[in-house]
Amino acid sequence: MSDVLAVDAVGLTKTYGTLTAVDRLSLQVGQGEVYGVLGPNGAGKTTFLRMLFGLIRPDAGTLHILGRTWDEHGIRALDGVAGFIESPKFYPGLTGRKNLQLLAGLDGGAGRSRIDEVLETVDLRGRERDKVGGYSFGMRQRLGVAASLLRDPRLLVLDEPANGLDPAGIRDMRALVKRLAGSGLTVLLSSHDMAEVEEICDDVTIMRTGAVVYHGSIAALRAKAPEQAHEIHTTDDERAALLARAAELEVTRLDDGLAVRGPQPQIDALVAQLIGEGIALRRLTRRETPLEALFFMLTEPDTDPAAPELAITGAAR
Amino acid sequence: MTITATTTPQPTATAPDKRRPGVGAALRWEIVKLAAQIRSRALLAVALIIPPIVVAVLNGQQQPPSDTIYGRHVHDSGYAMPLLMLAWAAQWVLPLLAAVVAGDIFAAEDQHGTWKTLLTRSVSRTHIFWAKTLTAIGYNLLVLVVFAGGTIAAGMLIVGTQPLTGLTGQAIASGTALRLVVTAWATTIAPIIGFTALALLLSVRTRNPAFGIAAPVVIGFVMQLLGSVTGLDLTRKFLLTTPLEAWHGLFAQHPFTGPLATGLAVSAGWTIICLAGAYLSLRRRDITGG
Numbered sequence: 001m002s003d004v005l006a007v008d009a010v011g012l013t014k015t016y017g018t019l020t021a022v023d024r025l026s027l028q029v030g031q032g033e034v035y036g037v038l039g040p041n042g043a044g045k046t047t048f049l050r051m052l053f054g055l056i057r058p059d060a061g062t063l064h065i066l067g068r069t070w071d072e073h074g075i076r077a078l079d080g081v082a083g084f085i086e087s088p089k090f091y092p093g094l095t096g097r098k099n100l101q102l103l104a105g106l107d108g109g110a111g112r113s114r115i116d117e118v119l120e121t122v123d124l125r126g127r128e129r130d131k132v133g134g135y136s137f138g139m140r141q142r143l144g145v146a147a148s149l150l151r152d153p154r155l156l157v158l159d160e161p162a163n164g165l166d167p168a169g170i171r172d173m174r175a176l177v178k179r180l181a182g183s184g185l186t187v188l189l190s191s192h193d194m195a196e197v198e199e200i201c202d203d204v205t206i207m208r209t210g211a212v213v214y215h216g217s218i219a220a221l222r223a224k225a226p227e228q229a230h231e232i233h234t235t236d237d238e239r240a241a242l243l244a245r246a247a248e249l250e251v252t253r254l255d256d257g258l259a260v261r262g263p264q265p266q267i268d269a270l271v272a273q274l275i276g277e278g279i280a281l282r283r284l285t286r287r288e289t290p291l292e293a294l295f296f297m298l299t300e301p302d303t304d305p306a307a308p309e310l311a312i313t314g315a316a317r
Numbered sequence: 318m319t320i321t322a323t324t325t326p327q328p329t330a331t332a333p334d335k336r337r338p339g340v341g342a343a344l345r346w347e348i349v350k351l352a353a354q355i356r357s358r359a360l361l362a363v364a365l366i367i368p369p370i371v372v373a374v375l376n377g378q379q380q381p382p383s384d385t386i387y388g389r390h391v392h393d394s395g396y397a398m399p400l401l402m403l404a405w406a407a408q409w410v411l412p413l414l415a416a417v418v419a420g421d422i423f424a425a426e427d428q429h430g431t432w433k434t435l436l437t438r439s440v441s442r443t444h445i446f447w448a449k450t451l452t453a454i455g456y457n458l459l460v461l462v463v464f465a466g467g468t469i470a471a472g473m474l475i476v477g478t479q480p481l482t483g484l485t486g487q488a489i490a491s492g493t494a495l496r497l498v499v500t501a502w503a504t505t506i507a508p509i510i511g512f513t514a515l516a517l518l519l520s521v522r523t524r525n526p527a528f529g530i531a532a533p534v535v536i537g538f539v540m541q542l543l544g545s546v547t548g549l550d551l552t553r554k555f556l557l558t559t560p561l562e563a564w565h566g567l568f569a570q571h572p573f574t575g576p577l578a579t580g581l582a583v584s585a586g587w588t589i590i591c592l593a594g595a596y597l598s599l600r601r602r603d604i605t606g607g
Contacts, residue, residue: 053437055604075441076337083437089430094353105346106438108338147434 004067006031006155006186007052012061014047021047023210024061029188029203031066031154034181036201036218037190040299043207045190049085049159052188053078066155083157083188087164088144092133096124096143099132104150118146122176138169145176156180159190174199194295198222208299218291225290226297230267233257233283240279244270259287343440343448351418351452360417364460368467372398372475386484386565396481396494398472399465400568403501406464407561411505412512412537413530414460419453419516420529423599427524432604446599450517450592457513458506465502469495485570501564504577507584508560512537514591515557521595521602554579557587 007029014022022044029035037045050056051063054070054077063069068077090099097115104110119125122142132140141161148156161177162170177200181187191197197204198218206214206221214221233256234240241258244251247270249262260267274281288296351357375381375391375398382388386404390397406414426432435445473495481494489497512533520529540558543549553559560580566573 050603050605053433055433055436057603075439075444078437078439081437085433085437089434091350091429091431094350098353102346102349103434103438105342105349106338106435106440108342108439151438 004031005029005064006033006066007035007188008062008064009048009052010062012048012051012058012063014044014051014056014058020210022051022058025205025207025210025212026061027205027212027215029155029186031186032184033203034187034201035189036197036204037188037207038192038194038197038204038295039207040192042209043192043299044210045192045207046085046159047210048207049083049157049188049190052157053081053083053085055085080154081157082148082151082153082155083159084144084148084161085157085159087137088140088147090132090140090143090147093131095129095131096135096139097128099143100128100147100150103147107151110150114150118149121149122146123172138165138173141165141169141173142176149180153185155186155188157188157190160192161189162191162193162196170196194292195289198289198291206295206298213298221294222291225294227261227263228267228290229259229261229287229293231257231259231283231285231287232281234274235280235282239277240274243273243277243279247273257283261293338439338444340444340447340451343444344451347422347445347448347452351422351456356421357418357456360414361460361463364414364464365467368402368464369471369475371402372468372471375401376475390482391476394479394481394494395472395474395476396469396478396489396491396498398476399468399498400501402468402472403465403505403564404562407505407558408541409534409537411461411509411561412534412558414464415457415509415512416516416530416533418456419513420520420531420533421526422449422453423517423520423595424524424526424529428526436604442599443596446596450514450595453517454510454513457509461502461505461509465499469498469502481568483570484565484568487570489568497567501567504564504567504580505561507581507588508557511557511560511584511587511591514588514595518591518595518598521598555583555586557584560584 005028007027009028010026012022012025013020025044025048027035027037037048039045047056051058052065054075057070065077066080068079070077090096091102094102097119100115100118101110104115115128116125119128122145124139124142124146127135127139132143135143141164145158145161148158158177162173165173174196177187177189181200187200189197189201201218203217204214204221205212227250231254232240232244237253237258241251241253244258244260247262247266249260249266249270252259252261260270271281271284287293381391382401385401387397387400391401426435436442440448478491478495480491481489481497483489515536516529516533519532520526523529523532537558540556544553544556544558559576560583563576563580566576
């Protein structure tokens with residue numbers, strides 16, 4: 001792989017009036033990496049991607065894309081880059097194939113066989129003669145990926161590609177992204193779904209209200225994650241809470257039941273103890289995964305990302 | 318559903334770019350898109366079909382529309398028909414013809430949310446701006462040629478090629494009349510381009526196709542209203558509707574072309590200002606929604 005970074009952003013800032021949508025964002029994505037930009041809605045992920053695609057200009061900072069910048073290279077900054085922001089949009093009155101032909105024309109054209117190939121890749125063969133207006137949301141997402149692949153990108157940027165899809169669509173979209181990533185493509189994936197990023201990406205930047213709260217590998221993030229939390233409902237939650245605390249588990253009272261957090265063996269021991277004490281267990285369910293829990297801790301508004309226990313910036317590049 | 322991924326060919330990091338798409342590629346894209354629109358085809362059909370119908374109806378009327386320029390002569394010469402039609406069209410038809418495609422051409426991308434799709438390809442905003450502008454102007458000139466050609470041909474075929482009476486009462490021979498009628502229609506090219514530019518500006522600024530189409534027609538009406546107010550002679554010169562009447566001087570006993578030259582300059586001014594405004598607005602715009 002080339003030494004040139006696929007994305008090299010330093011101190012990117014974008015404000016709208018008094019709102020700082022992106023606040024001194026710095027991140028580096030090497031070629032061949034599968035990189036996640038994670039954050040809740042309003043974290044600034046899409047604003048960053050808009051700056052990457054030149055749709056908006058940053059107020060401060062520098063951004064190199066495959067070694068090029070918008071200021072120096074203009075539209076050439078997007079050579080080797082493809083993707084979509086938010087949901088991909090097409091001309092509803094034209095067929096899927098016609099849309100792809102038109103878009104390919106803006107890149108110098110693509111032969112029929114190439115269009116067939118990308119349609120095959122995203123499993124839209126057989127529907128390419130239908131008007132896009134009749135496509136489901138998932139089909140449009142896949143057409144968006146097909147339109148991106150027509151550019152033969154080295155860097156594929158996908159903004160919440162599974163957003164709005166049904167479970168089967170999510171599964172298939174994730175599988176597609178993983179396979180594309182496996183082909184050597186650099187993938188920059190924006191998502192608000194920790195599980196999606198965990199499944200697909202090697203490295204991640206987590207954003208909250210425009211600022212980076214974590215930057216590093218998924219593996220390093222996983223090491224920082226809290227223990228698995230469970231939700232317990234018993235016939236005597238008061239005594240159950242006492243027993244859980246005695247077992248050195250972290251306990252939170254819920255409106256209905258308890259949330260307990262701790263190592264799995266201690267949870268197992270607590271369950272056995274509850275039964276031994278004559279407390280019936282009505283329900284035991286896993287709450288969010290440890291990484292999801294960490295994600296919420298990092299990004300929810302009532303937590304301070306600068307607090308010592310949450311200051312978990314990963315290994316610097 | 319099963320999705321399969323194929324390996325995408327990877328260009329090398331330093332590979333020289335192949336032939337870069339530019340305005341030509343964007344122009345082809347815009348023309349194909351325009352040709353696929355029912356509205357654009359329908360407008361061309363209307364421009365072709367309506368003139369002979371109107372000419373036939375007017376020719377069949379006992380009472381000619383005497384209160385309109387050349388109205389009283391419609392039964393006397395087939396060349397009066399296209400001049401009557403020109404005077405009538407200048408009131409609102411020509412601004413509307415200019416705005417139907419131009420007022421929508423940028424705003425439609427906002428409506429469909431396709432700006433992001435386009436601007437993540439290999440063509441710049443500048444390329445897209447000129448492609449859309451050239452398409453709109455080219456299309457409007459095509460509609461004008463079809464409309465004018467249909468009107469002139471219908472007048473000659475339905476009424477005849479009799480000599481035309483000039484605005485100062487002189488007789489104009491058939492051959493000269495045809496040349497003057499064609500020239501009269503040709504003088505609308507500059508203001509039509511001006512109205513096209515105005516519609517393009519409104520299309521970019523408002524991002525609303527309905528507004529982009531309707532507003533130039535309303536603005537045209539307002540200009541005509543201003544043009545009819547006495548005491549606003551200087552203002553009248555700078556209105557985009559005034560050049561649409563500049564052809565009158567061609568049909569005087571001693572033809573005068575001063576209004577044509579002024580109209581050309583005024584139309585050029587409107588065109589340059591509106592296109593510059595539209596271009597700068599598109600260049601500077603943050604694409605956040607569409």
